[in-house]
Amino acid sequence: MSFEHLLQYVLSGITNGSIYAIVAIGFNIIYNTTGIINFAQGEFVMLGGMTAISLAAFMPLPLAILAAVVITSFAGALIDFLFIRRLKSPSVLNMIIVTVGLSIMIREIALHIWDEKVRSLPYFTGNEIASINLLGAYISPQVLWVLGVCSVIVVFLGLFFKFTLTGKSMRACASNMIAARLCGINTRNMVTISFMLSAAIGALAGCVISPITQTQYDCGTSLAIKGFTVAILGGLGNSTGAIIGGVIIGLLEAFSISVMPLAYKDAIAIAILLVILFVKPSGLLGAREAAELKEF
């Protein structure tokens, strides 16, 4: 394998990996404030992409993306208001079943709104054949957009959780729900905010990747599985871990294509997920002590 080939694989791995990392971060935000794994996380990505595609017909692209992010985050809030808040004494099993049900419902609603056609947003800069030469490897300008948006999201979240009052309150919910409530934090609203934030991030990711990967009503499920794999690999709830995990999974997938049929690409990530779950469910950067307190 020549250097250019290697670089090409690495770049494609990093691109896919950063997409998975954004989805994983979406999982982490909700998991941290509620302890729920939101199985409908991938549907936020799909919803964001689809809404932006529809809106882009009437308005300039940046505005359409902004509107799509806002609409999807309201959908996230709606899900919390209508379903998550109404769960009486939710057990983990019930939570799983509800979010799985939600993911199916959102997907089916999307199918009836948008039909089963594959759509995509236009490239943000340039077009399908525009490419940038990087040390002999060729990448689409959209890849730079993906990487840029990922970095912005990560930095923004870092600042948000560290310096704003809302961010700090959400972290308080994560470490101890009852103590947070005793300090006068409205934990219910924090849950709503976490759903909105997670949906918004998912929607933004859905818009940025749409020109490359295309958007279809059922594209969320496989993204959710990959995102979950990444979240587990990095240690559930750990955003730095999510980025490292994302890049690892992305690279493994990219290189797997060179040795195995493409049909098994999805199976690779899942096989990795199973291995991690069996060997070290606390993930790469997950603390062992913290892991022992959680329910594996």
Next chain:
Amino acid sequence: MAWKKYIPVFALIACIIVFQLAVTAMSREFYLTQLTMAAYYSLVILGLTVLMGYAGQISMGHAAFFAMGGYTSAVITTRDLMNVKGAVLVDLARDLGLTIVEKNAYGSDIEHLSPWAALAVAVVLTVIIAFLIGIPILKLKGHYLAMATLGFGIIVYRIVLGSRLFGEADGISDIPPFRIVGGLAVSGDPALRVQNFYIASFLVVVGVVLLMNLIDSRVGRALRSIHGSEEAANAMGIDTARYKLFIFVLSAVFACVAGVFLTHFNGGIGPSEADVMKSVSYVAIVAVGGMANLWGALIMGVILNYLSLRGYFGSYDEFVFGSILIVIMLFVPEGLLRMENARALARALARLRNNLGADRKQ
């Protein structure tokens, strides 16, 4: 009185017979086709009910075991052995009488392995795989268990979809009928509708009786204690890992057997049988039936599968199962068919009547 607990079983058998007679009398026997299929799917659901409701372990990959049974049998019984000579295994199978020579659709003779052999291979294979995958998977709990079983299901789906052996996206068709004894055969032949309905019903009744006894046994009590609190069960000296594994393998075998029979009944199998959505709909039906409620699961399994197979939900099929999951979990997490619900309804009615009575007196 030991026989008292079998009253529902006799009622079930009576229902089956009455239904068949009524349908035949109305010459509406085509209803039986989907009902037979629904019965086989209910077999999967019965196994899953014991795993989820009694042992408290979620599995979102049970369609994989169903597909494992169906595909194993399909691959084994569609291979033409007519021109295979001298292979040790094939000769051994011939000597044991495990091969069948039949005419295919084009009138030429083909020789294939007996579905009985296929059933045995499928069950053994499923037991081995469920056992091996169950050991690490059942150490997980909650979200992790759900994701791991889901992941297992997706891997099986991808393998089925991606390999030539399993016919890729087309699946496998032209599967020969499963001749049980004498004239009894599992096949989609319209003339055999009534007997196929009884074969499927027979399997369901056997399955129910088996699981009823299992639940009332030492094993059943152990499983319920695991559901209540695994730590407490462990402390009481129950080998929780062993019991969980046992019930996981058992429910996998239920799914596998259902897969083998339904594949021969349909005469074909496609990758959609291994789809994640199938697994989710099984979970949905177990939830509607009331989790730890065999009869609820059976009734809802037959009704919902029947409606779905008859196409009553149209293009909203998945939507229906998705909303069932949510509505049940939000409003009646204990399931629809429970005595408490009936009693609560009766109480509410009584209160309403009293109030009306009080109003009238004033």
